[in-house]
Amino acid sequence: MLGGLRDFAFVLIAAMTVLFFLLRLTGDPALVIAGEGASPAQIEAIRVEYGFDRSLIVQYGQTMLRLLQGDFGKSLTDGSPALGKVLASLPATLFLAAMALSLNLLISLPLGAWLGQKRTGAARRAVRGVLTVMQGFPGFVIALLLINLFAAGLEWLPSIGYGGPATWVLPVISVVSFLAPKLIRVVEANTHAALAADFVRTARSTGASENQILWRHVLPNALLGAVALIGAELAFMLTGLVVIETIFAWPGIGWLLVQSTLNLDFPVVQAVVFVMVVSVFLSNAVTEAVQALLDPRIRSRARAAS
Known part of the structure; x- marks a missing residue:
């Protein structure tokens, strides 16, 4: 039982780690949030607000820490959990x-x-x-x-x-x-x-x-x-x-x-x-x-x- 839980924890951490870096290759969510016609200053302000301006390592550490606490954040599209x-x-x-x-x-x-x-x-x-x-x-x-x-x-x-x-x-x-x-x-x-x-x-x-x-x-x-x-x-x-x-x-x-x-x-x-x-x-x-x-x-x- 303990071995199964250890394997599950390893798979979960590995999956969330790979997913984190793959998602960052898909595009900049600040552009989606800002919408069409947004100025560079508005897009940069959104990056700062959501922490997308920080390095990937810092973002990864913060994301994994929140996940360990059961906090998945809020949806970027409607703000719901x-x-x-x-x-x-x-x-x-x-x-x-x-x-x-x-x-x-x-x-x-x-x-x-x-x-x-x-x-x-x-x-x-x-x-x-x-x-x-x-x-x-x-x-x-x-x-x-x-x-x-x-x-x-x-x-x-x-x-x-x-x-x-x-x-x-x-x-x-x-x-x-x-x-x-x-x-x-x-x-x-x-x-x-x-x-x-x-x-x-x-x-x-x-x-x-x-x-x-x-x-x-x-x-x-x-x-x-x-x-x-x-x-x-x-x-x-x-x-x-x-x-x-x-x-x-x-x-x-x-x-x-x-x-x-x-x-x-x-x-x-x-x-x-x-x-x-x-x-x-x-x-x-x-x-x-x-x-x-x-x-x-x-x-x-x-x-x-x-």
């Missing part, structure tokens, strides 16, 4: 991630188990072919295709916003269409491997039905092997939905990151990255806890290590 602005956008991202994860599990687990039961059959070959094609499409390509078909073409669904259920459909499907093929493949492989294991032959010899074997023995083992991928996909959704949120104008932290980067709003960008790093750490911790809960061997190794 940067961390509060990010936390206000976080529920939208969590909501999208929760819906996408739920639909992903509902589709991937039974479909992967069905594919893993047999390697032959025209229907199974067709499904595997579709999955192979879908794995080659980035999520944003599918999102644009869905918008052209269901929003611009048929006009069945809205393409932007975060309102009622109708606005949820296209973003969720876009995310699931990118993530589901990988999980289906993993569940398929794990199911196929479990069906060939000794404990399945033992269960058959005792007279257990195929449905009992599948639901009581095979699927729990297949799910155990897929937990790591599910955790990785959850971490991705908490940090990697920038493009999807931007396409659908979904007001999550990904969309906020893009807008803040374009506006050179350094404090908000730093707060977004901080929240993303913390989210990945928590997602990994939850994944490890679920794995330990499902597999007694992992629990025993964890106790032995402690």
Whole structure:
């Protein structure tokens, strides 16, 4: 546990350090704050007010000291607390991630188990072919295709916003269409491997039905092997939905990151990255806890290590 916290602290400091210097290469936020037509004297006054006139080393030291105190500063665009602005956008991202994860599990687990039961059959070959094609499409390509078909073409669904259920459909499907093929493949492989294991032959010899074997023995083992991928996909959704949120104008932290980067709003960008790093750490911790809960061997190794 202590080792994990040390690693997390190191990653967090490294990420914030690299981010600080990269942001300074993107431009001068004083020009954005001053706006068009500002005089050189006004721009210089803004630099002095916000401390941008100091050396990078001094700015870095002051920034890291404030971050250690939990102070992310105020947004350069509207003056609101940067961390509060990010936390206000976080529920939208969590909501999208929760819906996408739920639909992903509902589709991937039974479909992967069905594919893993047999390697032959025209229907199974067709499904595997579709999955192979879908794995080659980035999520944003599918999102644009869905918008052209269901929003611009048929006009069945809205393409932007975060309102009622109708606005949820296209973003969720876009995310699931990118993530589901990988999980289906993993569940398929794990199911196929479990069906060939000794404990399945033992269960058959005792007279257990195929449905009992599948639901009581095979699927729990297949799910155990897929937990790591599910955790990785959850971490991705908490940090990697920038493009999807931007396409659908979904007001999550990904969309906020893009807008803040374009506006050179350094404090908000730093707060977004901080929240993303913390989210990945928590997602990994939850994944490890679920794995330990499902597999007694992992629990025993964890106790032995402690």
